[in-house]
Amino acid sequence: MGQIEWAMWANEQALAAGLIMLTGGIVAVAGQFKGWYFAAYAIAAGVLVCLLEYPRSKRKKGSTMERCGQRYLTAVVKLFGPLTRNYYIRAVLHAPLPTHPISTAWPSLPAAVRGEEWSPIEQQPRERPHVWGTLKQPPSNPPPRPPQDARRKQAAEGGGQVNPIPVEAE
Incomplete structure (x- = not known):
């Protein structure tokens, strides 16, 4: 069985926990529940x-599917350098958040211990095919041409295309 990449697991858990915290904060503030000002903190966090x-x-091996619009936030995460790449720091950042430490900080620790680090998904430029290598030679005999396999048989037998109407030179 393959090795698990803890960074991927921690990322999915943290995103889910952040969305839950954001949603719960919005509901609590909109409903003006008791202690709704704590919910404003939950929205910001x-x-x-x-x-x-x-x-x-x-990922270290294989391909990684990029999320929709990820490249814009990737630039922001890259901007902060080691603060956002290191999973020890991410675990410390997630630990004080409410309902967050178990789902986010703990999966980040094995990723940090194993030396995993956040690295951006770089788009590799597509190589254009070499045009001259893809062009085929134009046909040598005029239409109507027999199918290609029939032409091969004729060439193997030594018989070329014979003109049924003799041409006399004047």
Whole structure:
């Protein structure tokens, strides 16, 4: 069985927890529940967590599916350098958040211990095919041409195309 990449697991858990925190905060503030001012903190923390965790990290092996619009947030995460790349720091950032430490900080620790680090998914430029290598030679005999396999048989037998109407030189 293959090795699990804890960074991928921690990323998905953190994003889900951030979205739950954000949603719960919005509901609590909109409903003016008792202690709704704590929910305002949950909204701010949920937004920050979602912004930090939305861009997926590139996997060590295999391919990684990029999330929709991820490249814009990837630039922001790259801007903060080691603060956002290191999973020890991410675990410490997630630990004080309410309902967050178990779902986010703990999966980040095995990723940090194993030396995993967040790295951006770089788009590789597509290579254009070499045009001259893809062009075929134009046909040598005029239409109507027999199918290609019939032409091969004629060439193997040594018989070329014979003109049924003799041409006399004047």
